Amino acid sequence: MKISDVKGLRLMANTIRQDIIRMLVPAASGHSAGPLGLSDIFAILYFHEMNFDPAKPDWQDRDRFVLSNGHCSPVLYASMARAGYFAIEETLTFRKLGSRMQGHPSRSWLPGVENSSGPLGEGLGIACGIALAGRLDSKNYRVYAMTSDGEHQEGSTWEAVMLAAKHKLDNLVAICDRNFIQIDGNTEDIMPLGDMAQKYRAFGWHAITVNGHDYKALMNALDDARKMKGRPTMIIAETTPGKGVSFMENKYQWHGIPPKPEEGQQALAELAEERKRIEAEA
Amino acid sequence: MKLNPEMHLLDPLSPELKKAATRNAFGAAVAEIGGKDPNVIAMSSDVAGSVQVSLFSDKFPGRFFNVGVAEQNLAAVAAGLAYSGKTVFIGAFGIFSPGRNWEQVRTTICYAKANVKMEGSHTGLNAGEDGATHQALEDIALVRSLPDMTVISPCDYNETYKAVFAAWKAPGPFYIRCTRGALPTFTTQQTPFEVxxxxxxxxxxxxxxxxxxxxxxxxxxxxxxxxxxxxxxxxxxxxxxxxxxxxxxxxxxxxxxxxxxxxxxxxxxxxxxxxxxxxxxxxxxxxxxxxxxxxxxxxxxxxxxxxxxxxxxxxxxxxxxxxxxxxxx
Known part of the structure; x- marks a missing residue:
């Protein structure tokens, strides 16, 4: 299902945010801030940008989505459910025994999940392998790799950055969730990442920094990446962690915990208000 | 000696036995398989010559990827290729692969039952002159603890060659342990090999x-x-x-x-x-x-x-x- 208008995508992102809250409360464990911060980007990827068929998760020509920061699984599951991979009710089993909604996504458990992740610094390398295979097989699919800023502290991420530039993987577009938080605090206090776009350019990539909640800017960046020949593209998406829930926004303490039931109610009430505001817009 | 006739061995005492490093057999077998199966990829982490995967890359440069000195990426990129239908042979020193990249091997290769076949070369005291830092003496322990990993430690050139073919034909991850130093080749083509x-x-x-x-x-x-x-x-x-x-x-x-x-x-x-x-x-x-x-x-x-x-x-x-x-x- 493709959504062409920004308002429709914003409504979808709002739906995804509510799904995330509904999933996290009964799970009583999991990550809140990152998934909420990424909901706008996931709405664009799953409902505007990528080509795939939920009925045929193994379709050889599908675009590949590699989630490297696997702790953001709630936004992946909500997006996949809304895109038609499975019923949204199944996301309520998140983190429960026997659920396909494993705490961190597993390609062994859930069709449509390209890679198992959670351990950081691996997704970009996997994405490079998939992009190389696509080139060897003369496939036109594109590879989308979602990464976090924190996982750029892993040296293995930079191993993959070098490889992608060496092989001029222009069928690869990576996105970095630049939210400036990690479990123990703010990224620039724990281990500064600095100007990430400059770093990527120094490594031979095409790099664009955008507001991670600005739909037009994100869509333009993805278009730009598709036109870029001979270089992989990194979109540094500056996001607000916990976006849409006032008491979570920009608080690193919400990186790795779920809302309690009453906090969940408040979050859902705020998101319902946001939905009304979006609907009221022209 | 009471050699088992079913094993078709050469006389292990013979001074005439040829000697060869098992890493040579790994490279030769992968190069042979490369000609039979266009879906086969080989990779290395700046040791293609040392671990003899260069025998493949010389013949099939378009299907060979050298990731540089980066064993973690070696495993992750191999996994991505394997998810896309390739059978990937990755050659490196055992001390670094699985020594350096064990968690990538676990998460991206084993958890996915990916068709990645690892060569761990320069293993054991046999690595000799390189000294303790390069003598992998813990690699078997590392890979033997991984679900869905098949671990083979062949005894000579011919057995290594057969092990590589077995790994190619069987689904899922393999680790084949190889030596830097030459070993007497005392098994033959007729010697049975079954995983x-x-x-x-x-x-x-x-x-x-x-x-x-x-x-x-x-x-x-x-x-x-x-x-x-x-x-x-x-x-x-x-x-x-x-x-x-x-x-x-x-x-x-x-x-x-x-x-x-x-x-x-x-x-x-x-x-x-x-x-x-x-x-x-x-x-x-x-x-x-x-x-x-x-x-x-x-x-x-x-x-x-x-x-x-x-x-x-x-x-x-x-x-x-x-x-x-x-x-x-």
Missing amino acids: GKINLLNEGSDIAIVAAGDTVHESLMAAASLEKEGVSVAVADMHTLSHPDSHALEKLAKECGTIITVEDHQVKGGLGSAVCETLADVHPARVRRLGMNMKFGESGTGAQVMKKYGLEREGIAKAVREEIALKKK
Whole structure:
């Protein structure tokens, strides 16, 4: 299902945010801030940008989505459910025994999940392998790799950055969730990442920094990446962690915990208000 | 010697035996497979020549990727290629792959049952001159603990060649342990090779040696010298360490009473551990484990270092004599 208008995508992102809250409360464990911060980007990827068929998760020509920061699984599951991979009710089993909604996504458990992740610094390398295979097989699919800023502290991420530039993987577009938080605090206090776009350019990539909640800017960046020949593209998406829930926004303490039931109610009430505001817009 | 005729071995005592490093067999086999299967990819982390994957890259440069000195990325990129339908052979030093990239091997390769076949070369004291930093003595322990990983430690060139073909034909991840130094080639094309099946090379009744990799030939040499002392020693090649041949081990334990395991690896976590775990289940027996006794190695020729730490024929024979004396008490 493709959504062409920004308002429709914003409504979808709002739906995804509510799904995330509904999933996290009964799970009583999991990550809140990152998934909420990424909901706008996931709405664009799953409902505007990528080509795939939920009925045929193994379709050889599908675009590949590699989630490297696997702790953001709630936004992946909500997006996949809304895109038609499975019923949204199944996301309520998140983190429960026997659920396909494993705490961190597993390609062994859930069709449509390209890679198992959670351990950081691996997704970009996997994405490079998939992009190389696509080139060897003369496939036109594109590879989308979602990464976090924190996982750029892993040296293995930079191993993959070098490889992608060496092989001029222009069928690869990576996105970095630049939210400036990690479990123990703010990224620039724990281990500064600095100007990430400059770093990527120094490594031979095409790099664009955008507001991670600005739909037009994100869509333009993805278009730009598709036109870029001979270089992989990194979109540094500056996001607000916990976006849409006032008491979570920009608080690193919400990186790795779920809302309690009453906090969940408040979050859902705020998101319902946001939905009304979006609907009221022209 | 009472060589098992079903094994079609060359005379292990013959000075005419050719010697070859098993890494050469890995490279040659992957290059051969590359010609049969266009879906096969090879990769290395700046050691393509050292681990002989260069035999593949020379023939099929378009299907070879050198990731540079980056073993973690080696595993992750291989996994991505495998998810896309490729069979990927990755050659590196055992100390770095799985030593450096174990978690990538676990998460991106094993958890996905990906078709990635690892070559760990320069393993054990056999790596010799490079010294302790490069002598992988813990690699088997690392990979043997991984679900869905098949672990093979072949004893010579021909067995390595067969192991690589077996890995190509079987689905899922493999780790094939190779040597830097040359080993006598005493098995032949006719020697059977089946993943998970012990090859009983020499028949004997007083004691059984179970070995893997570069210690197999040394064990045969020990058995030959002990025979002159009137000791009948069975020698078994347990090339598959992930799936121990419990039936054959039970039979050996019943027939010989005591088993001596010999491995170019720490005594914890490798072949000796696998044999003990298996016998504890099927037929508890006395097991003497020879290997590196939880120490680091040192420089010297492979043969010198092996001898210093008791992992060549004389050290093995000494252990056998001690165990025979214990049996008689």
